[in-house]
Amino acid sequence: QVQLQESGPGLVKPSETLSLTCSVAGGSISTYYWTWIRQSPVKGLEWVGYIFYGDNTNYNPSLEGRVTMSLDTSTKQFSLRLSSVTAADSAVYYCARGFNFFDYNYLDVWGKGTTVTVSS
Amino acid sequence: DIRMTQSPSTLSASVGDRVTITCRASQSISTWLAWYQQKPGKAPTLLIYKASTLESGVPSRFSGSGSGTDFTLTFTSLQPDDFATYYCQQYNSYPYTFGRGTKLDIK
Numbered sequence: 001q002v003q004l005q006e007s008g009p010g011l012v013k014p015s016e017t018l019s020l021t022c023s024v025a026g027g028s029i030s031t032y033y034w035t036w037i038r039q040s041p042v043k044g045l046e047w048v049g050y051i052f053y054g055d056n057t058n059y060n061p062s063l064e065g066r067v068t069m070s071l072d073t074s075t076k077q078f079s080l081r082l083s084s085v086t087a088a089d090s091a092v093y094y095c096a097r098g099f100n101f102f103d104y105n106y107l108d109v110w111g112k113g114t115t116v117t118v119s120s
Numbered sequence: 121d122i123r124m125t126q127s128p129s130t131l132s133a134s135v136g137d138r139v140t141i142t143c144r145a146s147q148s149i150s151t152w153l154a155w156y157q158q159k160p161g162k163a164p165t166l167l168i169y170k171a172s173t174l175e176s177g178v179p180s181r182f183s184g185s186g187s188g189t190d191f192t193l194t195f196t197s198l199q200p201d202d203f204a205t206y207y208c209q210q211y212n213s214y215p216y217t218f219g220r221g222t223k224l225d226i227k
Contacts, residue, residue, distance in 0.1 A: 045164070045207060045218035060215040062121075094163055104211050106154040108175065110163040 002027035004095050004111035012089075012118050018082040022095030022111055025076070029053070033098030033105045034071060034078040038091035039113075046091075050098055050105070051078055090118045122146050122210050126219035132227040137198045141222045143191045143208035151187045152212035158221075159204045167206075168193065198224075 008020035022034070036048040049059035051069040059067045068081045082089060092113045098105035123146035133139050143153065151171035156164035166175045168184040171191055181196045195202055203226050208219040 044220050045209070047209075047216040047218070049215075058214055062215065099169075104152050106166065106169040106211050107156075107164075107209070108166050108169070110165065113163050 002097060002109050004097065004109060006093060006095050006111045006114040008093075008114060008116070010115055010117060012085055012116060013120050014086055014118055015084055018080070018085050018089060018116055018118075020080045020093055020095075020114065020116070021077050022079070023075075023077050024097075027097075029071070029073050029076045029078075031100070033100050034069075035096045035098045035105075035107060036069065036080045037094045037096055037107070037110075038089075039094065040091040042088070043091075048080065048082075048093075052100075085118045087118050090116060092116075121215055122149060122213060122217050124208055124210055124217050124219035126206075126208060126222050128222060129220065130223045130225065132225055133198055134227045135198055135200055137195075139195045139198055139224065141193050141206060141224075143186075143193070143219050145189045145191075145210055145212075148188045149210045149212035152210060153184075153186070153191050154209045154211060155182075155184055155193050156207045156209065157202075157204050158207065164207060 003025045005023045012018045030053040033050040035050040051071045066083045071078045094113045095111040096107040097109040099108040125144045153171045155168040158164040172184045183194045205221045205223045
């Protein structure tokens with residue numbers, strides 16, 4: 001049974017970079033679309049983007065080039081970096097596994113989520 | 121971006137009721153739609169994908185239907201564990217988008 005676990009700072013200062021890591025336990029890290037989603041009262045659930053084996057990425061254009069994802073197959077972890085954060089980036093951040101079918105992928109396993117607050 | 125509109129936003133129902141919630145996409149998404157259940161303080165969990173395929177382990181009292189722009193999630197007989205918030209999500213085109221949710225609470 002695959003399990004995902006997010007980790008990272010719960011508090012980030014405005015204009016700094018948010019960095020989160022998701023650890024994958026109990027399954028393969030190849031062949032899936034490793035995805036980040038965030039949830040806030042204002043925006044609801046928002047798809048942030050994914051990284052696929054081979055460093056293929058797809059990001060939400062709304063994040064205006066501030067997002068970077070990476071994948072470390074040796075440690076079975078993938079990461080999210082979001083730069084120049086503002087209070088609007090405060091949210092619960094979830095990592096999830098995208099189960100792929102011809103580039104259509106639904107999210108079949110989710111981490112428990114981690115709350116990130118942007119504040120000075 | 122494709123806008124996903126769910127209705128109603130809140131629904132009060134009783135155990136044993138048959139209930140249907142709807143999700144409408146702003147443009148055709150074929151059947152590339154998923155439904156998720158979320159309970160307070162927890163992550164969403166996958167119920168249905170490809171509009172009508174039940175995820176493994178999900179009770180058969182849940183069913184999904186629809187294609188194109190209009191979709192439904194139906195509960196044939198509500199159970200106490202079903203009171204939660206339900207989200208639809210399109211995965212037809214990027215960026216993937218979610219509805220704002222339907223909160224199902226006990227009447």
